[in-house]
Amino acid sequence: DGGITQSPKYLFRKEGQNVTLSCEQNLNHDAMYWYRQDPGQGLRLIYYSQIVNDFQKGDIAEGYSVSREKKESFPLTVTSAQKNPTAFYLCASTRTGVRNEQFFGPGTRLTVL
């Protein structure tokens, strides 16, 4: 079955540590997205990529970094510069085009101890 996988489901990090969240899709989608979700704030876009080796900052990119070396993979690194990283992180993908919905992974819940 095609879909999006995110790992791990739960992640705990000490303050000052970088951590990388995995996102893989086998839908042959061109575009991939990372969102952050906090209670009562909906989805906020961190980074997105429309093609391999290219990505753009979203609304809240500070303290995060991404790479897009393969079409299937779009890992997100939460760096120590991110002031409040505890949140639920969602990865999504879509075929390029304004009429196309985004497909979501199951999410990773990151907690900073």
Add this chain to the structure above:
Amino acid sequence: AQSVTQLDSQVPVFEEAPVELRCNYSSSVSVYLFWYVQYPNQGLQLLLKYLSGSTLVKGINGFEAEFNKSQTSFHLRKPSVHISDTAEYFCAVSDGDSNYQLIWGAGTKLIIKP
């Protein structure tokens, strides 16, 4: 720039009662509209979408939505809710200027009372 407003952060409703979750968007140019559902600690799942054609769109789990261009609205409805409908619902809009991004509403939590 496009924006999406979900007027209610929470909607409590009794089981088997009808429900309407409201969504308004800001621009009346060509838009594509989506409703997603998120169950606790899970990703989002597409409920339904409006691309063109009939303004009444039917989705999964008995939900439907009506596109109203003059009111710039896309309200979600279900005639009889079940306890399993407890979730958060998000409205999203795509248009020609959004660079393939979806513009998201803040979400509405549907709370089903037994």
